Amino acid sequence: MNIIVVGLSHKTAGVEIREKIAFSPTQMEKPLKALVELPDITEAVIVSTCNRVEVYATTRDVAGGMARLKRFLADYHNFPLETLEKHLYSYHGEDATRHVFRVASSLDSMVVGEPQILGQIKTSYGYAAEFKSSGIILNRFLHKAFSVAKRVRTETKIASSAVSVAFAAVELAKKIFGELGDKTVLLIGAGEMCELAAKHFINVGVRGVMVTNRTYERAEKLAEEFDAKPVRFEDLMDHLPKADIILSSTGAPHFIIRENDMEEVLRRRKHKPMFFIDIAVPRDIDPKVNDVENCYLYTVDDLNGVVATNLEQRKIEAAKAEAIVEQEIGQFFKWLASLDVTPTIVALRSHFDEIRKAELAKTLSNWKDLPPGAEKKLEALTNAIMNKLLHQPTSTLKRTDQGSRNDLYVDALRSLFDLQTEAEQENLMELED
């Protein structure tokens, strides 16, 4: 049995293609059932996110299976196959495993290490399990992918540093204030990045948010959106001492917070530290504010610098993650190979034969006055019993028209008769976790 992957991602297709091929999460039953009804395809899982659309499937015929999946993606979305094919990638065997392990571990993501993808694959797998389009192989395969992703998460620092400006601001604030639960954010002006940063701060749970703008109505509007307190721009200096974290992005041509304002402000807040984030160009806050004791000022360039360093760090961590993926591929393939029918039948027969021979030897050694020729006859008799017993299961296993049930039988036989080596056994137990 082979695992194949066919799909496209942000690396091979623009959003105008991806949006046409995407599957709606509310209607997964139809495509999943259609997939497993295709000839050659025994199990299938569809992963559809805004950055990728992929089908994972098992098949006996790699080339045929891939062709069918490609045709399915095109036909299902009424998209010309010739155009689609240019954007599709397809993998089988070890490459397919590597691909899925890397995707789950967020090594193939647009932002390497971003944590959402694992959850998205888990949800996709949930649909496949619900509509019974995945069987023993893809079940194990995806659980393995989840455990690889977990290993990557815990053993490398791939996701431990902030790689967006807004998130970097939150991380820095935590290094100044520790817990942010009793801190107040002041938003001066408006702007996409500023609002995004404010949202991040609200998400981690600050005590309150104040919003000010040159036009009070805009401040009120924004305040409503953030459940914040609007402040008149003229009153900025009165409210500044109450703010711990200041996000500023006004269109002002000059500094709106100057170094010599700070003495008074800090005195009024008993010199508790302040964190200024100046996202405006030209700058809103006098750079000399950073020289004032207990004041920390970061501009958008500084934050970009933090992000760039973190991205470098992620590259190093990604190399470690790739090594983990390679290691796990080997383990998974050992298990997959064990599902082959012929070696299983051989193992089963030799297991039975060993028992037969041992029991026969025990009987013969205790049997004193054995008539001549009886030994041969007993040998033939036990052989015949064994062959009769094994005939039905063997021929059932050799049938090729029963899809993923075959793998199920092989797996069951191996477990029931303990046909694995010890290494395989360990591997299985790890998969169960």
Place this chain on the structure above:
Amino acid sequence: MNALLFNSTLVIYAVVTAIYLLYLLKPKESLGKVGLWLTLAGFVVHCGFTVNRYLEAGHTPITNLHESLSFFSLAIVGIFILFERRYKISILGSFMMPLALLVMAISASFSSVIPPLNPALKSKWLAVHTIMAFLGYAAFAISFGVSIMYLIQSHFLKTRRLGPMFQKLPALDLLDDISYRCLTFGFPLLTFAIISGAIWAETAWGTYWSWDPKETWSLITWFIYAALLHGRLTTGWRGRKAAMLSIFGFVIMLFTFLGVNLLLPGLHSYK
């Protein structure tokens, strides 16, 4: 037995210091855990040494520099373990354990012979006075270490040097808070040590206060920490300013402890 326990403590602290310094450089969290467990082991052996010394001498073993430096180190390690557990800051060990080791090493350089007890010290006040003084000193030592951490972290933030050490150091506010807590713990101890010392002086020497160098410098130390605490509570001296004052206070305290004994002759010059 005495020497064995003392030397074992010294060796364990040296190993712990090496581990914690390595922890500073290597991004391995497990080093911090190993460091703490070994520190605990060292602390137990160190307690063993102190108890053994008490049994052999028959009085509180804080009567000369060898003994008091060892007890100072013991108090630093004890309070360090408390704070490490309370705040879960492994990197505190990278700053405190080298200090504990240094104090032990200096202690080792003084004679470990148990001398006959100076008759003036034969008093129930010996234990109260010295234990309180050294617990207070140890609290100030932790405040000193945390203040250095604060200055480093603040410098990293101001100059945007956000490397691995920056990641390991805790938040500024937490460091500031720990430093403050140490002071609120150490200051009353120092106060009681001075008061108990005065009472003891009255019974031993017949006068509460004789402006002996130790007394004078203790008072200076007391005023520095009093000023620091007062500044914090009223005008909000915090952050860098508070950290630098705490470091200054610790240096003066060290002089009160060591400088006075070694350099200035007086009633407290126990060597």
